[in-house]
Amino acid sequence: MASLSHIELDPASDTPLYKQLAESIRSLVQNGAIGPGERLPATRALADRLGLNRTTISSAYAMLEESGLLEGHVGRGSFVAGNFQTADPKKMDWDAFLPPLGPLPHAAPGIEISFASSRPAEDEFPLAQFRRLSKAVIDGPDAADILQLGSPHGYLPLRRFLQSQAAASGIARSGDDLMVTNGCQQALDLLAWLLISDKQVAAVEDPVYHGLLRVFRRAGAQIVPVPVDGAGMDIDALEEVVEKHRPRVLVVTPSFQNPTGVTLPLERRKRIVEIAQRSGVVLVENDIYSDLRYRGKALPTLKELDASGQTILLRSYSKVSFPGLRVGWVIAPRPVVARLADIKQVSDLHSDQLSQAILLRFAESGELERHLERTRRAGLERLIAVTRACERYLPAGARFSRPDGGMNLWIELPAPLRARELLGSAQERGVDFLPGPYFSESGTHEHGLRISFGGLPPEQIERGIQIIGAAATELVSTRGSVDMEPAAALV
Amino acid sequence: MASLSHIELDPASDTPLYKQLAESIRSLVQNGAIGPGERLPATRALADRLGLNRTTISSAYAMLEESGLLEGHVGRGSFVAGNFQTADPKKMDWDAFLPPLGPLPHAAPGIEISFASSRPAEDEFPLAQFRRLSKAVIDGPDAADILQLGSPHGYLPLRRFLQSQAAASGIARSGDDLMVTNGCQQALDLLAWLLISDKQVAAVEDPVYHGLLRVFRRAGAQIVPVPVDGAGMDIDALEEVVEKHRPRVLVVTPSFQNPTGVTLPLERRKRIVEIAQRSGVVLVENDIYSDLRYRGKALPTLKELDASGQTILLRSYSKVSFPGLRVGWVIAPRPVVARLADIKQVSDLHSDQLSQAILLRFAESGELERHLERTRRAGLERLIAVTRACERYLPAGARFSRPDGGMNLWIELPAPLRARELLGSAQERGVDFLPGPYFSESGTHEHGLRISFGGLPPEQIERGIQIIGAAATELVSTRGSVDMEPAAALV
Numbered sequence: 007m008a009s010l011s012h013i014e015l016d017p018a019s020d021t022p023l024y025k026q027l028a029e030s031i032r033s034l035v036q037n038g039a040i041g042p043g044e045r046l047p048a049t050r051a052l053a054d055r056l057g058l059n060r061t062t063i064s065s066a067y068a069m070l071e072e073s074g075l076l077e078g079h080v081g082r083g084s085f086v087a088g089n090f091q092t093a094d095p096k097k098m099d100w101d102a103f104l105p106p107l108g109p110l111p112h113a114a115p116g117i118e119i120s121f122a123s124s125r126p127a128e129d130e131f132p133l134a135q136f137r138r139l140s141k142a143v144i145d146g147p148d149a150a151d152i153l154q155l156g157s158p159h160g161y162l163p164l165r166r167f168l169q170s171q172a173a174a175s176g177i178a179r180s181g182d183d184l185m186v187t188n189g190c191q192q193a194l195d196l197l198a199w200l201l202i203s204d205k206q207v208a209a210v211e212d213p214v215y216h217g218l219l220r221v222f223r224r225a226g227a228q229i230v231p232v233p234v235d236g237a238g239m240d241i242d243a244l245e246e247v248v249e250k251h252r253p254r255v256l257v258v259t260p261s262f263q264n265p266t267g268v269t270l271p272l273e274r275r276k277r278i279v280e281i282a283q284r285s286g287v288v289l290v291e292n293d294i295y296s297d298l299r300y301r302g303k304a305l306p307t308l309k310e311l312d313a314s315g316q317t318i319l320l321r322s323y324s325k326v327s328f329p330g331l332r333v334g335w336v337i338a339p340r341p342v343v344a345r346l347a348d349i350k351q352v353s354d355l356h357s358d359q360l361s362q363a364i365l366l367r368f369a370e371s372g373e374l375e376r377h378l379e380r381t382r383r384a385g386l387e388r389l390i391a392v393t394r395a396c397e398r399y400l401p402a403g404a405r406f407s408r409p410d411g412g413m414n415l416w417i418e419l420p421a422p423l424r425a426r427e428l429l430g431s432a433q434e435r436g437v438d439f440l441p442g443p444y445f446s447e448s449g450t451h452e453h454g455l456r457i458s459f460g461g462l463p464p465e466q467i468e469r470g471i472q473i474i475g476a477a478a479t480e481l482v483s484t485r486g487s488v489d490m491e492p493a494a495a496l497v
Numbered sequence: 498m499a500s501l502s503h504i505e506l507d508p509a510s511d512t513p514l515y516k517q518l519a520e521s522i523r524s525l526v527q528n529g530a531i532g533p534g535e536r537l538p539a540t541r542a543l544a545d546r547l548g549l550n551r552t553t554i555s556s557a558y559a560m561l562e563e564s565g566l567l568e569g570h571v572g573r574g575s576f577v578a579g580n581f582q583t584a585d586p587k588k589m590d591w592d593a594f595l596p597p598l599g600p601l602p603h604a605a606p607g608i609e610i611s612f613a614s615s616r617p618a619e620d621e622f623p624l625a626q627f628r629r630l631s632k633a634v635i636d637g638p639d640a641a642d643i644l645q646l647g648s649p650h651g652y653l654p655l656r657r658f659l660q661s662q663a664a665a666s667g668i669a670r671s672g673d674d675l676m677v678t679n680g681c682q683q684a685l686d687l688l689a690w691l692l693i694s695d696k697q698v699a700a701v702e703d704p705v706y707h708g709l710l711r712v713f714r715r716a717g718a719q720i721v722p723v724p725v726d727g728a729g730m731d732i733d734a735l736e737e738v739v740e741k742h743r744p745r746v747l748v749v750t751p752s753f754q755n756p757t758g759v760t761l762p763l764e765r766r767k768r769i770v771e772i773a774q775r776s777g778v779v780l781v782e783n784d785i786y787s788d789l790r791y792r793g794k795a796l797p798t799l800k801e802l803d804a805s806g807q808t809i810l811l812r813s814y815s816k817v818s819f820p821g822l823r824v825g826w827v828i829a830p831r832p833v834v835a836r837l838a839d840i841k842q843v844s845d846l847h848s849d850q851l852s853q854a855i856l857l858r859f860a861e862s863g864e865l866e867r868h869l870e871r872t873r874r875a876g877l878e879r880l881i882a883v884t885r886a887c888e889r890y891l892p893a894g895a896r897f898s899r900p901d902g903g904m905n906l907w908i909e910l911p912a913p914l915r916a917r918e919l920l921g922s923a924q925e926r927g928v929d930f931l932p933g934p935y936f937s938e939s940g941t942h943e944h945g946l947r948i949s950f951g952g953l954p955p956e957q958i959e960r961g962i963q964i965i966g967a968a969a970t971e972l973v974s975t976r977g978s979v980d981m982e983p984a985a986a987l988v
Contacts, residue, residue, distance in 0.1 A: 153822065330644040
């Protein structure tokens, strides 16, 4: 049993030596280095070999015997129990018992440039400021409170700050309340719980963020798509959907929509609010990207335009600051927030309080705004890089959206070229992206693809689009595309 | 318009003065201090009054005009817009639209001693160690990673640590995996998603943690109660329930169950595992209190006793360290964890990473174990105090459980005295607790009540039980209880 001679223990550890030894032996048995039925060395022999006290060895053996891993036979020594782990024949067959797991996100090998993940610029992260402000929170007088059980509504000082900010900017109206969620994803989930029962209709943009489809799908919603063009949701199509399907909920991302990157102009915003007011549909406004506007003028939220109180606004710090800290929030009329808080309590009691306190400090100190300014400067460069690269490298007949902010851009390939086909070819060349059907309830958008450019420096963006363009051109020339117009903006 | 003279601006703020001013005016309008149609002071007059530059005033007015809050009339000045807020008659009636909100937790005024909240001792908190270790994490090389989007499975270094700990102690078997959740509450919620479809049967202890009932209720489960006595779940009753209702899931809290505080002895644990293996029911083991054992010998988890892999183990740092940091975990066979991670991604992407990193450091450094030792010492004192007080002050005929750890103890009042009745009387005297029906699906246990003693020092515990005892004795003597035995342990 040579393996036992190589055990290394740490005399400086807080864990007593006999426990360390027992754990090491257990690992050796569990990974098969010592098999069932094998006899362990006598305590004295092992004590000599490892330079330990003999009682340390016998305490470890005793502990393992008690747990059933070893069997002690008086006069014969300690043996690895024969029925350890593999003995029981009636192992539960979970894969047969549970519903099948859907396809997992692909992870192609050898990817050098990934346009697959919608995220902000990592290299712009204000790590030094984060460190300074976090330490101030941790050393501050509220630390003990932060560590205690909190409210499902969120950490009170953060809520107060966000509420007064929202009131001052005209986004929150009298009668509105605010609650904190684990990012925007949880807000969508809580809203689906609150608003959707079996087979009720949720109208969503098409294409749309995959995580939104999943939330409403699992809530049992009937999902009705409303097409998006270069200026966001198609209003005539929306009118038709509302008339025909009478949706209970309409989810809209007015600014820099995921996956297309497009933004609803003021006129369309007004019409959506007006349609909602007329039809009674609940408007869920997913407004997590609007702070990432790189050019052009800010537009009012649907919530600001809607005096009827029918709009529920979702915001988040995750996209604009630290995605690893999960802090988003909902602004809505008080009866809505009261019920969401009740639902949140069932889901996970409340959100992590330390992150809430740190993000509050970040916002209050002005560091968040300074960070946003830097992110917007970097974002504009990246946006220009991706747009130029699309103009330059995409094959004739391809079209693409013209975002003014955010992290995503949408490409429509010339038929018959499919995004999945192109993806295989791009991945072979080290470039990744997400194909259109991923963003569609019905699996359409087979010619579309999302380019998430936010997390990549301009050089990589250009090289990545160049590679995609070359792969597409090659596939088009092999297949012979009919459509021979030059690459055009998707508007 | 006197209110405008009291506006205070902060010249040192990052927000420009004109924006600060605009926000102050907006607040005054929104809270009704300035009404629709009112004229604002001329820019020069207000500039003088506030000691500001005149262009600051006109910039603020211009900003508010643009947003529609003010209307400017050339030569006449600026007026609060007439149709602001109150103008729209078609306000959405959310209370009519949404399902009614259930009764909110009572918050009686004038409570001095609250036995209502199940929590650890706040004064034992190792705040200095928390500060030191948190700062080490924040200054450490992984800080940038921690702030980036994480995995639905949890923060990898924490997962690895918990996995090796679970493997070394024999709790995790080969083929098991581990994932992090936002405390145990989210783990229950994700399991309900995974395991329960409409009307499927979940068997639970009775009485049981209210948050567990709510999770399974909203998942659409048919909840079947299994009575708990002084030694945990009644095994004969469980046999009957399994035979009659064929539950899909059985949830058990083997140690220091909430609300009763009782612990399953080894023999019952073995029988539960054996029943599960025989019947195929999935065992969910809610093991969040076992580290809080104040006396007696630790018992193996159901997971350790179950070689069939049918047991899903839930643990949490929330009850033993910092409840405000929401970190729990699930240990289960790999196919279960894969699906739970998929469901978690839909719920909230992943858990907060900073808290995971800090708790990892806390555990690795040995500080968690030292803190646990302190908590256990304090817990034992509190346990002794609550037990003695029950013996001394409860009226004849009352019975109570005898926990060996945890935070809760259960009292059964002598009939016909009801806990709700007693609660009213106790609250008038400044003492709070949760009455039995709160912990029951069918509203039974009207004579039972939960005493959460973990968060209170011994003197307060004694005084609180004395007050409850006096109130109960008074009610009993008014009503005339039949049962005249002395207070006895509930075993």
